[in-house]
Amino acid sequence: MPRPSNTEARREQIVAGLLKAMAERGYEGASVAEIARAANLSAGLVHYHFKDKQEILLTLVGSLASRARQRFATRTSRLAADDARGRLDAFVDAFLATGPDSDVAAVSGWVTISAEAIRQPEVRVAYEAVVRADLEQLESLVAAVVGKRRARPLAAGLFAAIQGYFVLSASAPGLVPPGSAAGTVKRMAAGLLDAAGPLVRDDA
Missing domain, CATH: 1.10.10.60 (Homeodomain-like)
Incomplete structure (x- = not known):
């Protein structure tokens, strides 16, 4: 490189x-x-x-997105291509798991960016682009388990849980038991996917 x-x-x-x-x-x-x-x-x-502080912030949006995507890529590199549940768990781990590649400052920074997205239209555009891409990826991972028709609401719920943990861990860290976020969301995902039933081949 x-x-x-x-x-x-x-x-x-x-x-x-x-x-x-x-x-x-x-x-x-x-x-x-x-x-x-x-x-x-x-x-x-x-x-x-x-040119100004906002340009630095917009660059940070892309930088933080790249970090999370690299963590996901690292985790999925160890999985079989057809391990749909494993890839979904890897997505949750990439965003929430603690460990040597976790980054508390990045989580706090992302929460700050989300707040600035409400205030600054240029930041909102960059923030929405990243969130849309990540949500679309999560939706495709869920679809590999339950089919496309049922994937969107399930993915949206899981993604909202991930973002909610970001806010809690950044603004009220004492409320989140250390190391619990990824495991809890993965159990939520398992419950939702099991309730949705197996993949229906004709809606994939």
Whole structure:
């Protein structure tokens, strides 16, 4: 894999700085000076690579989405291609499981992004694009188990549970027993899918 250019590396450093600054001060409090401090760079370098704070935030949306998708890809690489239930569990684990690749700051950052999506139309567009793509992927995973006709409402419910855990863990972490989120949602998924019945071949 080629090494990132100095510009790419600097941009990634700045985006990571925003994530750190938001965890400490929220988006409003994450000034360019605070982002620069968190990234161990000068404010001038931040301004050189990004026109404003919103552009950094929009880049962070894509960065966090890529992290979750990479976790999913890593988990599914160990599964058989026809392991539909395993792939669905891997999706839930990629978003919620604790472990060496978990990222509390990323979860908190995603909750902040969802709040900014309500306030800023440009952020809403980027946020909706990521959520739509992730929900469509989850729907396809559910469809592999129960068929297309029944997949959408089940996928929407599971995705809402995932997003709800994000909010709880970021805003009221003491309410969520440590390490419980992924297991609970996987049990919810199993119950919903079993209740829906086996895959109906003519609706796949």
